[in-house]
Amino acid sequence: xxxxxxxxPDEAAPSRAELAxxxxxxxxxxxxxxxxxxxxxxxxxxxxxxxxxxxxxLILASTxxxxxxxxxxxxxxxxxxxxxxxRSKELKLSSIGNPNMPxxxxxxxxxxxxxxxxxxxxxxxxxxxxxxxAELIETSLEMGVEFQxxxxxxxxxxxxxxxxYDGVTTGVGAAxxxxxxxxxDIQLLV
Amino acid sequence: MTEYEITETLxxxxxxxxxxVVKTKQNIDRLEAGEVLEILATDPxxxxxxxxxxxxxxxxxxxxxxxxxxxxxxYVRKTE
Numbered sequence: 194x195x196x197x198x199x200x201x202p203d204e205a206a207p208s209r210a211e212l213a214x215x216x217x218x219x220x221x222x223x224x225x226x227x228x229x230x231x232x233x234x235x236x237x238x239x240x241x242x243x244x245x246x247x248x249x250x251l252i253l254a255s256t257x258x259x260x261x262x263x264x265x266x267x268x269x270x271x272x273x274x275x276x277x278x279x280r281s282k283e284l285k286l287s288s289i290g291n292p293n294m295p296x297x298x299x300x301x302x303x304x305x306x307x308x309x310x311x312x313x314x315x316x317x318x319x320x321x322x323x324x325x326x327a328e329l330i331e332t333s334l335e336m337g338v339e340f341q342x343x344x345x346x347x348x349x350x351x352x353x354x355x356x357x358y359d360g361v362t363t364g365v366g367a368a369x370x371x372x373x374x375x376x377x378d379i380q381l382l383v
Numbered sequence: 384m385t386e387y388e389i390t391e392t393l394x395x396x397x398x399x400x401x402x403x404v405v406k407t408k409q410n411i412d413r414l415e416a417g418e419v420l421e422i423l424a425t426d427p428x429x430x431x432x433x434x435x436x437x438x439x440x441x442x443x444x445x446x447x448x449x450x451x452x453x454x455x456x457x458y459v460r461k462t463e
């Protein structure tokens with residue numbers, strides 16, 4: 194019979210106890226690898242400083258914090274204005290270059306038009322009870338979101354470290370952002 | 384309709400994304416395990432948003448969601 198040639202001596206087969214120990218070992222390794230206890234991380238790079246583009250990073254950051262994520266938002270170039278206490282209250286919506294705006298570009302280019310479209314947007318935000326940029330920043334800070342202001346851009350724009358909201362981290366650069374992104378489960382460039 | 388013993392009510396009527404979810408999280412954090420938060424919202428997006436949040440977040444359980452006339456009521460229990 195063919196089964197006779199396939200000899201598996203009993204002493205070579207692992208015992209039930211050995212298998213159980215092996216399973217436990219693998220489960221421990223799996224638990225360590227998946228590390229359920231450590232919070233997930235999200236890293237956002239905010240590069241834009243117009244009124245419309247200030248919203249996505251703040252909404253996503255505060256919402257991710259509500260999901261239990263450790264969130265870092267690295268603000269660079271015009272994104273820095275979102276963290277600037279004074280400038281964040283004066284963010285503008287550009288009327289030009291956006292084909293979805295109700296005014297043709299030739300009209301949108303007239304001086305003062307940005308102010309008109311910004312007012313329009315601000316009124317819509319108010320009417321819709323959408324949170325303001327300042328509210329979203331304060332809420333995010335309360336929820337533990339870390340806002341970082343790129344040091345190189347602070348110097349480039351001639352801003353002062355005291356210009357930013359309390360709780361904003363300064364003195365950080367691209368390497369910090371890369372480190373955050375490398376460790377993050379979600380990385381976004383806005 | 385199942386009744387829950389509501390520990391606290393959060394009124395986010397008139398508020399929009401992301402506030403219903405964010406404020407729910409902030410309020411849940413202040414509750415003890417087993418307690419139930421009732422959330423009153425007018426944002427239609429809160430149906431999907433709060434459901435998704437509760438699904439993905441550890442330590443909370445979505446008990447029920449009711450769609451009324453212009454009001455969405457959610458019940459979330461803190462489980463741990």
